[in-house]
Amino acid sequence: MKAGTDLAQIASLVGDPARANMLAALMGGAALTASELALEAGVTLPTASAHLSKLTGGGLLRMARQGRHRYYALADHQVAGMLESIMGVAATLGPKKVLPGPRDNAMREARICYDHLAGEMGVAMFDAFAARGLLAVNGSEIALTESGCGFFEDFGLDLAAMRGKRRPICRACLDWSVRRSHLAGSLGAALLDRFVALNWVRREKDSRIIRFTPPGRRSFALMLRD
Amino acid sequence: MKAGTDLAQIASLVGDPARANMLAALMGGAALTASELALEAGVTLPTASAHLSKLTGGGLLRMARQGRHRYYALADHQVAGMLESIMGVAATLGPKKVLPGPRDNAMREARICYDHLAGEMGVAMFDAFAARGLLAVNGSEIALTESGCGFFEDFGLDLAAMRGKRRPICRACLDWSVRRSHLAGSLGAALLDRFVALNWVRREKDSRIIRFTPPGRRSFALMLRD
């Protein structure tokens, strides 16, 4: 009985269409202002404000003031993971897909999950790193190996900076489309940043879709191979 | 905007206290009748009936008639996993725990997750199997190794029967208390059945808690070791 109460409390926060739209928008990883989220949810500012205070009060969001703006973001990875898992259920259950549609396919191939790469490309990357011994995978405990350290530093990542943070460097995140793990944690986030900086990928405006540029796709494949 | 709608639809199903209690009860793995679930949720039969038709209609539950009873169960593992992940968020967010409490600790040590063993003991078992090469773990893709086949058959499991079914033999399931993977799939379910048959463990009445008998605990530790 107690377990059900906790469950309902969190789920009902997500269960309102306006709030769900806000959360879905925040799955893009960027922090958004109250006004932007109001727009996203299709409600007026006062309504959005009420929703946002519920979400922050419930611990799903965190807020940072900046001047006269208030930026909202998902509280942590656990919340992002929960949302992904709900979306996963929704995706398999909603058999309303007459045909998948090109946007759907793009989402399956590569998308942003909070702040790291997910979808088939994300899973492929994770598998390749594991196979090459750059990551030591044991259950869902993942660690950087020595050769992994060298590889990622060569690739231009600042591992020292990551170690300073409280956030774990490596984490596994379960993919709703592929149902396999991909790489999250600060390493996952840094890799995606780097891909963007190298112009390998481009984020589609106002969506979670990530598109590989043609040269980016080649370089990415090369990186996984050798 | 579309993603949010799907999200809200599923989450709102879980977001009602009565329904959440039913789902929590079904996390125990057993199929329950409408009356039992009504009792569990603390509502009258008609109310429960309405909830149950929503849950089945929404794809979270499946129902089987049996004489004049109707047995309800979670639709699949994905739904169970989603519920676990919501519970995980609830557990870390709800800092209302003044002190953990003995029942809480028992849940953390060993509990049933749909139909297999979860909690610290579940994670320990998974790790031990992986370390001994009985399971080949690659990301969240898990396979039985040759030595694993021998081991589990010696332990009294009927692997041939499992292969016949559509359900995957091995699957990883993320643990909300320990945040590590443990073994799900038909192998995970069969192991738990076997533990019960061997009297190593006993399910606590009306809860998800699994208690190891003293000899069971010894035998279990031995099994992990050699």
Added chain:
DNA sequence: TTCATAGTTAGATGCTAACCGAACTATCAA
């Protein structure tokens, strides 16, 4: 058949919560 139990359907009720407009506060920019 007749009775009992399991469950659904229908109808009525009442509460909660989402929503908006209007007024208020806070920050920035002249």
Added chain:
DNA sequence: TTGATAGTTCGGTTAGCATCTAACTATGAA
């Protein structure tokens, strides 16, 4: 100061939904 933008708070309205009782259907047992 004055004006503009960002956001919150307040009050009132509305709609949806969970809930119950009562009546109905279906299955099994005597």
